[in-house]
Amino acid sequence: QALFGRATFDRVFISYALSMIPDWEAALRQAALCVAPGGRLEVVDFGQQERLPGAWRAALFGWLARFHVTPRAVLGDAIEAVARDV
Numbered sequence: 001q002a003l004f005g006r007a008t009f010d011r012v013f014i015s016y017a018l019s020m021i022p023d024w025e026a027a028l029r030q031a032a033l034c035v036a037p038g039g040r041l042e043v044v045d046f047g048q049q050e051r052l053p054g055a056w057r058a059a060l061f062g063w064l065a066r067f068h069v070t071p072r073a074v075l076g077d078a079i080e081a082v083a084r085d086v
Contacts (some may be wrong), residue, residue, distance in 0.1 A: 010039040010041070011042065012032075024078075025078055047071065067079055
């Protein structure tokens with residue numbers, strides 16, 4: 001609240017960040033707590049690239065790992081859990 005002078009917001013955005021935060025599930029929960037009643041939490045991050053050929057997927061994930069980026073395979077499940085709990 002000290003940073004922006006308010007505790008909740010109509011929209012909270014997380015863009016390509018959860019894949020770089022070690023305790024990403026806690027960050028997701030905290031973001032959800034900052035959403036005002038009737039507001040929205042918007043999350044964009046790397047998926048698992050299921051539709052890509054295996055070699056391209058492996059190359060992409062290898063490149064991302066060089067920058068400490070870890071796509072979260074269970075992100076969808078975690079978002080659903082937070083939505084139920086908050």
